[in-house]
Amino acid sequence: MIESKDQNPPTQDPLEALVRKTIETQGQEFEGYVWAIQPLQDWADQADVSLITVKRKFSKAPYDTLCKQVEGKNALLVRVGVPDPNQPSRLASEMGKAFRNGVVLNDKLNAKQQAKAIKAGTEWKPKKSVTRDEYGCLHGLAKDWRAGWQLQIFKHTITPEGWATFMVEAKNHMKIQTETESFLQKGLGYTPMVLDYPHLKTLRLFWMCAEYAFVEEMFVRTTGLDQPWTGMLAGTNKSFWQDWDADLAEAYFTWMPQFKAINSAEETADGEA
Structure with missing residues (x-):
């Protein structure tokens, strides 16, 4: 049996009990914590609640969730515990949002890059989001920069x-x-x-x-x-x-x-x- 480092009291809530049981029997370790991984609809079916209820409950305490690519598909990682603000994946997502809002969707920057491309006779297409490779770069930055300062360093640098x-x-x-x-x-x-x-x-x-x-x-x-x-x-x-x-x-x-x-x-x- 895999043991999570989270120490939380047992609960009578069917969904939380199901998450705990799934972690005990099928939990997978990622970034220092043990998570339950399965589609949202499976949680709804097994807990006998609606999909909307699952989404609403997973969006707040006592749950911590992360989105991650598993075998090429987006997957939801769930555990019972307090979110860790220094998790590389969580920080990478925050940096991705900052980069998208401050750089990717910056109209002034896009106009300058488009003008530069036209002058050089090259094709230019505006980006809409951070690519998978760029997300990997952000994840690496979150791991290498000083703990607790990653977001400040990133937001200043861009x-x-x-x-x-x-x-x-x-x-x-x-x-x-x-x-x-x-x-x-x-x-x-x-x-x-x-x-x-x-x-x-x-x-x-x-x-x-x-x-x-x-x-x-x-x-x-x-x-x-x-x-x-x-x-x-x-x-x-x-x-x-x-x-x-x-x-x-x-x-x-x-x-x-x-x-x-x-x-x-x-x-x-x-x-x-």
């Missing part, structure tokens, strides 16, 4: 200002990588990449750059310092890290040295030119 900053950090990161010995031995060159609009596959590839750019932006907004590492050395940002978040501080200190190094190198080169 803004015009956030995306521009992210692209700068991604360019710097690419330059660092292409100057490594392995790249030089293979004769691989460095081509700066600049994307005008949020692109989820690029964001997934350079997720650490988005995390770094977000933390740096929050630091500058809070302290008013333009160069976070200068403030760090001077000790002027001590209160920021104490009042902010230890994980985000760790993120900043993790990525700061290499980004600072490449920025300093570029500033030196500009000064010599």
Whole structure:
């Protein structure tokens, strides 16, 4: 028998009792919890209630539900317990909504992309939603970014200002990588990449750059310092890290040295030119 890590008292409600029994006998683990998976109509038939009743009950406590692709088909995962806001699938869905509303359905962005395509003589078709591949990128971002900050990082990055900053950090990161010995031995060159609009596959590839750019932006907004590492050395940002978040501080200190190094190198080169 599979045991769920949820500890909830038994109930006399027929549907809840059925969900618990199904989890005990046929439960499947996903993202740290054990779920019952079957079509909504089967729940209605087995509990002897209407389909509308099942939908209404599953939409609120004590149930937690997730939609997931199972064998190529949409499936509803059900368990009895409190929803976990940090589940990657749940976060990916929230990020997908934010991307759809802020980017996919953004009339100004679509108009710019259409004009660009017409100028280039290429075909352009507006998107209506996040694709399956893009959802996979969002799921990966939800797993890799700092717990509790994924939505904030994502929503900041897909803004015009956030995306521009992210692209700068991604360019710097690419330059660092292409100057490594392995790249030089293979004769691989460095081509700066600049994307005008949020692109989820690029964001997934350079997720650490988005995390770094977000933390740096929050630091500058809070302290008013333009160069976070200068403030760090001077000790002027001590209160920021104490009042902010230890994980985000760790993120900043993790990525700061290499980004600072490449920025300093570029500033030196500009000064010599």
